[in-house]
Amino acid sequence: MAIGGDAAAQLWNAASSGQLTMEPDAAREVAQSYLRFAGMCDGWVKDAEVLRTIHGFGSLKSAQELQDGFAEKAARAKETLGQMATAARSMADGYLQAAGILSEADQLNASALGNLPGQV
Structure with a gap:
């Protein structure tokens, strides 16, 4: 199972x-914390994708191997961060379900994303 899924x-x-x-x-408070974390993970997923495609290591075989190694690490980071974001959203839903207010999930998610650093 994915990270945090259990x-x-x-x-x-x-x-x-x-x-x-x-x-x-x-x-609501706990769910918003999880949703903010999920939003941060989403941003890190984008960063990992950018890192996966970095070039300029040179044409030597060892340089290409180094570049490929970093690309693989970035791809694994992207996958892990995506799983963490999914788990965090599921945790938020679980807490909202425990309070009988799961219907508020979309509103809380929008609020949490609006409060991320760098967001307007």
Whole structure:
């Protein structure tokens, strides 16, 4: 399973079955933290994609191998960060489910993304 997927699934199951309940304000606060983190991961995914395509290492075989190695690391970072963003969004949904306010997920996500550094 992807990074964080097990924890998110366990949280969702506990919230859906009523084993975990939360006050709405607390759930909103926790969910917004996860959603902000997911938004930051999305930005890092874009950065990793840029790093994957960096050129200019030279034409020597060793330089090309170094370039290929960095490209592979960037590709793995992009994949990992994407999984982390997905898990964070799932965790946010789980907490909102625990408070019975899952319908607020889109609104909270928009709010969290608007509060990221560098966002207007």
